Amino acid sequence: MTAPRAVALALAISILGSLALVAIYVFGGSIQLQGIGLALALGGLGTAIVIWAVGLIEAPIEVEERHSFAAQEREASIAEGAADGEQISRRRFLSRLLAGAGAILTAALVLPAFSLGPQPGTDLFRTAWRRGMRLVDAGNQPLRPDDIVLDSVTTVFPEGFVGRPDTQTLLIKVRPSDLALPSGRDAWAPEGCIAYSKVCTHAGCPVGLYRAREHLLLCPCHQSTFDVLRGATPIFGPAARPLPQLPMEVDPEGYLVALGDFPEPIGPGFWDMTHPGGRRMR
Amino acid sequence: MLTWIDERLGLADWARAGLRKVFPDHWSFLLGEVALFCLVVLVLTGVFLTLFYVPDATTVTYSGPWLPLRGQTVSAAYDSVMRLSFEVRAGLVMRQIHHWAALVFVAAIVVHLLRIFFTGAFRRPREINWLIGIGLLLLALAMGITGYSLPDDLLSGTGLRVIYSVVIAIPFIGPYLAFLVFGGEFPTSEIISRLFVFHVMLLPALLIGGVLVHLAILVRQKHSQYAEPRATEHNVVGRAFWPSQAFKSTGLAILTAAVLALMGGLVQINPIWSYGPFDATTVSSPAQPDWYVGWLDGALRLFPPIEITALGVTIPSPFIPGVLLPGIAFGIMTLWPFLEAWVTGEHAEHQILDGPRQRPLRTAFGVAGLLVFVILTLAGGNDVVALIFGVPVEAMTNILRVAIVVVPLLGFGLTYRVCTEMRDARAGIGHPRMVRLRRTSAGGFEEDDPD
Amino acid sequence: MEGDAAAGQAVFLARCASCHGEVGQGTALGPSLIGVGAAGADFELRTGRMPFGGAPGAQAVRKPPAFDDPTIRHLVAYVASLGEGPSIPEPRVETASVPSGQRLFIANCAPCHGATAHGGAVGGGALAPALDVATPVQVAEAMLIGPGEMPVFSGLPQGQRDAVVSYVAFLQAQPNPGGVSIGAIGPVPEGFAAWVLGLGLILIVVLVVGHDWRRGR
Numbered sequence: 001m002t003a004p005r006a007v008a009l010a011l012a013i014s015i016l017g018s019l020a021l022v023a024i025y026v027f028g029g030s031i032q033l034q035g036i037g038l039a040l041a042l043g044g045l046g047t048a049i050v051i052w053a054v055g056l057i058e059a060p061i062e063v064e065e066r067h068s069f070a071a072q073e074r075e076a077s078i079a080e081g082a083a084d085g086e087q088i089s090r091r092r093f094l095s096r097l098l099a100g101a102g103a104i105l106t107a108a109l110v111l112p113a114f115s116l117g118p119q120p121g122t123d124l125f126r127t128a129w130r131r132g133m134r135l136v137d138a139g140n141q142p143l144r145p146d147d148i149v150l151d152s153v154t155t156v157f158p159e160g161f162v163g164r165p166d167t168q169t170l171l172i173k174v175r176p177s178d179l180a181l182p183s184g185r186d187a188w189a190p191e192g193c194i195a196y197s198k199v200c201t202h203a204g205c206p207v208g209l210y211r212a213r214e215h216l217l218l219c220p221c222h223q224s225t226f227d228v229l230r231g232a233t234p235i236f237g238p239a240a241r242p243l244p245q246l247p248m249e250v251d252p253e254g255y256l257v258a259l260g261d262f263p264e265p266i267g268p269g270f271w272d273m274t275h276p277g278g279r280r281m282r
Numbered sequence: 283m284l285t286w287i288d289e290r291l292g293l294a295d296w297a298r299a300g301l302r303k304v305f306p307d308h309w310s311f312l313l314g315e316v317a318l319f320c321l322v323v324l325v326l327t328g329v330f331l332t333l334f335y336v337p338d339a340t341t342v343t344y345s346g347p348w349l350p351l352r353g354q355t356v357s358a359a360y361d362s363v364m365r366l367s368f369e370v371r372a373g374l375v376m377r378q379i380h381h382w383a384a385l386v387f388v389a390a391i392v393v394h395l396l397r398i399f400f401t402g403a404f405r406r407p408r409e410i411n412w413l414i415g416i417g418l419l420l421l422a423l424a425m426g427i428t429g430y431s432l433p434d435d436l437l438s439g440t441g442l443r444v445i446y447s448v449v450i451a452i453p454f455i456g457p458y459l460a461f462l463v464f465g466g467e468f469p470t471s472e473i474i475s476r477l478f479v480f481h482v483m484l485l486p487a488l489l490i491g492g493v494l495v496h497l498a499i500l501v502r503q504k505h506s507q508y509a510e511p512r513a514t515e516h517n518v519v520g521r522a523f524w525p526s527q528a529f530k531s532t533g534l535a536i537l538t539a540a541v542l543a544l545m546g547g548l549v550q551i552n553p554i555w556s557y558g559p560f561d562a563t564t565v566s567s568p569a570q571p572d573w574y575v576g577w578l579d580g581a582l583r584l585f586p587p588i589e590i591t592a593l594g595v596t597i598p599s600p601f602i603p604g605v606l607l608p609g610i611a612f613g614i615m616t617l618w619p620f621l622e623a624w625v626t627g628e629h630a631e632h633q634i635l636d637g638p639r640q641r642p643l644r645t646a647f648g649v650a651g652l653l654v655f656v657i658l659t660l661a662g663g664n665d666v667v668a669l670i671f672g673v674p675v676e677a678m679t680n681i682l683r684v685a686i687v688v689v690p691l692l693g694f695g696l697t698y699r700v701c702t703e704m705r706d707a708r709a710g711i712g713h714p715r716m717v718r719l720r721r722t723s724a725g726g727f728e729e730d731d732p733d
Numbered sequence: 734m735e736g737d738a739a740a741g742q743a744v745f746l747a748r749c750a751s752c753h754g755e756v757g758q759g760t761a762l763g764p765s766l767i768g769v770g771a772a773g774a775d776f777e778l779r780t781g782r783m784p785f786g787g788a789p790g791a792q793a794v795r796k797p798p799a800f801d802d803p804t805i806r807h808l809v810a811y812v813a814s815l816g817e818g819p820s821i822p823e824p825r826v827e828t829a830s831v832p833s834g835q836r837l838f839i840a841n842c843a844p845c846h847g848a849t850a851h852g853g854a855v856g857g858g859a860l861a862p863a864l865d866v867a868t869p870v871q872v873a874e875a876m877l878i879g880p881g882e883m884p885v886f887s888g889l890p891q892g893q894r895d896a897v898v899s900y901v902a903f904l905q906a907q908p909n910p911g912g913v914s915i916g917a918i919g920p921v922p923e924g925f926a927a928w929v930l931g932l933g934l935i936l937i938v939v940l941v942v943g944h945d946w947r948r949g950r
Contacts, residue, residue, distance in 0.1 A: 031911060031912060034372060035544055035912070039544035046535070050942055057529060059526030061512075065517055066516050066633060116462045117472075152884050202587075203582060205444065210884050220665070223856060238582060238584075240587040353832050367911075374910065378911055385923065538938070549913050552920075552923070553910070567847060567853045
């Protein structure tokens with residue numbers, strides 16, 4: 001096939017593709033047809049142009065001279081041009097004051113950017129969990145330890161705060177005899193029910209995976225793995241701190257309630273997280 | 283008609299000079315153009331998407347044809363992308379072309395960057411364009427991240443959570459900066475509309491402006507060229523822009539669009555209807571960002587659980603892999619032309635490009651850097667790789683932790699060795715050359731030249 | 734058709750007791766079957782996970798069932814007789830439950846099985862399998878018994894479990910609206926396709942366009 005014939009054929013395909021596109025749009029067609037129609041229309045046109053370019057256009061090699069912009073080769077330079085402003089440079093004190101005023105004004109003009117967001121304050125240190133708040137599931141139903149099935153995992157919230165992201169908590173039931181929590185924490189896990197913050201202490205993703213047989217929580221983002229039986233201590237992955245444990249007890253009606261907020265800030269670390277003042281308002 | 287314009291703007295001489303400009307003819311010089319044409323496709327499809335997208339986190343009830351989400355509470359942003367995908371004719375194909383074009387755009391930039399690096403095209407006088415180029419790469423990454431976060435789906439929202447956490451981890455200013463950018467503690471209702479402003483207004487302005495300056499400098503300085511008999515440091519050997527190069531570039535542009543159109547129609551990408559709307563209390567797996575951010579996710583996955591607290595200041599574990607190391611890497615990349623000039627003492631202009639083997643040290647560093655990038659990108663998908671190959675995730679992670687140190691070092695050494703061998707073989711240095719001898723009729727020996 | 738527990742016991746002693754014990758009490762090689770109920774036995778046998786064919790400590794995976802339907806019924810009847818356990822569920826698959834099923838699936842199942850139910854590696858060598866061939870009964874059974882590393886979801890009300898089953902059935906029947914799904918596990922295969930298919934095709938064009946077809950003079 002000669003080049004002109006190939007160009008004509010490619011253009012013909014392109015025209016057919018474009019007409020097909022019109023038909024597909026007007027009469028409705030699947031996304032696959034849309035894509036193929038567009039690909040034919042564009043592909044035919046592009047192929048025609050390329051064949052034209054490489055097959056039909058005479059393009060001899062040419063040589064063009066370069067000109068360097070290096071200072072010694074050019075007739076005028078920027079330095080010489082700036083030197084014409086000699087009068088300005090004699091007023092050195094005023095020039096410096098001008099530059100300083102400009103800099104300070106520029107800095108001041110950045111100030112509205114600080115309206116973009118509030119001060120963090122104590123937000124990163126606390127969640128909405130408070131003493132006496134019942135644990136509820138996604139349907140706002142309070143929970144009794146007996147209702148929780150062994151080897152199950154449920155996402156729970158404080159009553160009235162369903163869906164509130166910083167309060168998201170995992171409630172897991174294990175055999176009490178399997179627990180090996182840090183000292184004093186057994187009191188926070190009545191009847192084998194144990195609750196941890198669901199926010200990963202590495203980069204904040206919800207720790208959604210639970211390997212029930214091994215009692216390991218896994219975060220899908222960077223594979224931090226937490227040992228449920230040992231206070232959600234990280235045993236693999238980049239997380240350096242355990243998931244904070246929610247202190248719980250059973251209230252007189254038999255429902256699980258929180259004893260207070262998490263004992264340390266939930267989620268990813270920040271520079272002053274060990275600062276005692278941050279926990280001022282519990 | 284051209285005469286009509288010329289009579290009013292006097293462009294004839296300028297146009298004639300421009301059309302006659304000589305550009306060297308090599309396929310590796312077309313890579314930057316591929317990126318440019320992907321950008322054109324992105325802008326054209328992007329404008330269409332912008333006309334349908336609603337940058338609002340206010341919740342609405344989904345009532346469209348996708349059954350699993352009917353009656354559910356979703357953000358207006360997510361709802362608008364669902365409507366675009368299922369209720370707007372040609373909406374889904376435009377969305378998919380746009381997203382494929384974004385992935386290929388950054389890939390083309392990377393390949394273009396590699397060509398520039400390995401041929402030494404960043405040397406004087408092209409340092410400015412190198413700096414602009416790195417800036418364009420960063421802008422492209424920012425465009426991608428802001429763009430795929432706009433649908434407010436479960437996957438991209440999880441990515442925003444990670445970005446927020448990495449910013450929080452910056453010492454002293456982290457929490458303030460994160461609260462400024464997001465408008466408060468994650469998740470906020472402001473972030474979607476802010477990302478929209480960046481994605482359709484601020485970043486495109488910088489990106490397109492940067493591209494125009496990048497091209498203008500290229501035209502002003504003329505393109506560099508490979509060594510060949512006619513090429514010198516004071517000329518450019520190639521073909522005139524019009525008609526040959528113009529036709530080739532136009533054809534390449536249209537064919538690039540054709541490939542992206544084919545992918546947009548045939549291959550599904552980012553099925554937000556499967557992920558569902560963003561919910562900060564749940565997550566799906568696997569969880570990855572788009573490929574060009576995979577290296578950052580991989581760095582976060584591979585870095586050991588080191589968190590240092592001293593004098594009341596904590597350096598959280600995401601800081602080093604998420605901020606410090608990328609900062610250093612990009613810093614080295616940005617300053618490379620000046621670093622290399624300082625180390626080699628070469629401050630002269632270079633219009634003729636190197637072959638990679640002519641610069642063993644530079645090439646070795648480049649290969650090592652590329653290997654770091656590739657391994658980190660692979661690490662970003664370590665759970666998917668583990669799934670495909672049936673290897674435990676932990677084993678995959680540990681293998682990559684070793685590989686990230688060992689493989690680039692090996693690559694450096696191997697590349698250096700290969701380059702020096704190839705370079706020396708060309709020059710005939712240091713290797714005993716095999717010579718064929720022939721006995722002459724007089725009894726002596728002479729070289730039997732096979733030529 | 735109820736199975737015959739006596740017939741099941743005969744098969745059990747021949748094929749199962751070596752790991753699970755003479756009366757299903759468990760040994761070092763296999764867990765106790767007392768209390769797994771008809772649902773547990775039916776799930777493991779019909780998905781072919783049991784008899785276990787893998788290395789010790791490896792995960793039991795789906796394979797063709799080793800027994801025919803009558804034999805499975807007999808074994809199920811026998812195992813169910815060993816102790817009180819969940820009976821075989823009869824999930825109601827309804828279109829109307831698909832939306833609530835989607836929400837429950839994303840909240841409870843997607844973290845391991847993936848939003849598209851294509852499965853995932855969950856660490857420790859364990860895999861949450863893809864759900865493309867699981868029957869409604871098998872999905873319901875798995876939620877009841879929590880096989881392997883899977884948590885137990887019997888705490889969810891019946892209606893919610895049925896909704897999840899309905900959603901899984903929807904996913905199995907639903908074609909991909911956007912085209913070929915290349916694995917449907919997110920940006921990793923998408924990035925791969927962008928490089929290999931997208932940039933690959935474009936690079937071919939680049940090489941053709943950039944080639945010196947006329948051997949320049």
